[in-house]
Amino acid sequence: MEYKLYLESGPRRRKTMVHVLDLLGCIAQGPTTEAALEATPEAIRAYLRFLRQHGETVEPHDAFTTLVAEHVMEGPWLGNGNPAPGFGPDFQPLNAEEQARSIHRLGWLRAALLDLVRDLPTENLVVKPERGRSIHYIVAHVTDSQYAYLRAALGRVTDLPPTLRTLREDSERLVPALEEAWHITRTRLEGMTEVERRQTVQRGQVTWTARRMLRRMLEHEWEHLLEISERLG
Numbered sequence: 001m002e003y004k005l006y007l008e009s010g011p012r013r014r015k016t017m018v019h020v021l022d023l024l025g026c027i028a029q030g031p032t033t034e035a036a037l038e039a040t041p042e043a044i045r046a047y048l049r050f051l052r053q054h055g056e057t058v059e060p061h062d063a064f065t066t067l068v069a070e071h072v073m074e075g076p077w078l079g080n081g082n083p084a085p086g087f088g089p090d091f092q093p094l095n096a097e098e099q100a101r102s103i104h105r106l107g108w109l110r111a112a113l114l115d116l117v118r119d120l121p122t123e124n125l126v127v128k129p130e131r132g133r134s135i136h137y138i139v140a141h142v143t144d145s146q147y148a149y150l151r152a153a154l155g156r157v158t159d160l161p162p163t164l165r166t167l168r169e170d171s172e173r174l175v176p177a178l179e180e181a182w183h184i185t186r187t188r189l190e191g192m193t194e195v196e197r198r199q200t201v202q203r204g205q206v207t208w209t210a211r212r213m214l215r216r217m218l219e220h221e222w223e224h225l226l227e228i229s230e231r232l233g
Contacts, residue, residue, distance in 0.1 A: 025218030
């Protein structure tokens with residue numbers, strides 16, 4: 001198996017994010033391009049392990065190679081997951097099978113996130129470490145960003161903002177709000193039409209597609225699931 005890698009970094013190859021678009025949702029990061037590429041094989045295996053745990057027919061221990069297919073080094077916010085030019089595959093139409101597979105993976109990621117935070121005392125959710133953000137802040141950031149990607153590609157979902165406001169403001173209701181936000185989001189994603197799977201939408205400098213939206217939803221949820229997992233040991 002050969003995985004094509006899509007990179008984004010500044011022209012000096014410092015902060016870099018690697019996207020493995022053959023495994024939609026899988027990313028690796030590093031303070032330099034070299035460090036990000038060194039981290040990529042284990043990042044691939046970790047994501048494959050997650051998929052296998054949820055029933056996908058993948059083999060985390062099989063040998064594979066990687067190939068840099070594209071490296072974006074111009075544009076705003078490089079190294080943060082959403083380079084303005086986008087990657088070539090972002091603009092391919094999404095088919096119904098890919099839509100369903102991505103929604104399944106998002107559901108697994110949200111379930112894993114809920115498992116991490118469900119039984120945490122409120123004081124553990126809101127405490128801020130010496131470096132970094134509180135777990136409550138991270139979870140709110142994840143759900144706010146997920147809606148931002150959804151809104152960019154498919155438009156507003158009127159039921160979602162009040163739930164997100166509750167999630168941001170009420171640590172006591174974090175878990176039910178997190179569950180409700182995913183229910184509303186999943187319903188909208190499952191209702192995506194063929195036209196919506198194929199359309200492009202221009203938002204400022206970024207051209208959005210259904211495929212790009214799902215890529216960022218998956219990558220972002222996975223990134224912060226790992227962050228919270230490491231925080232909790």
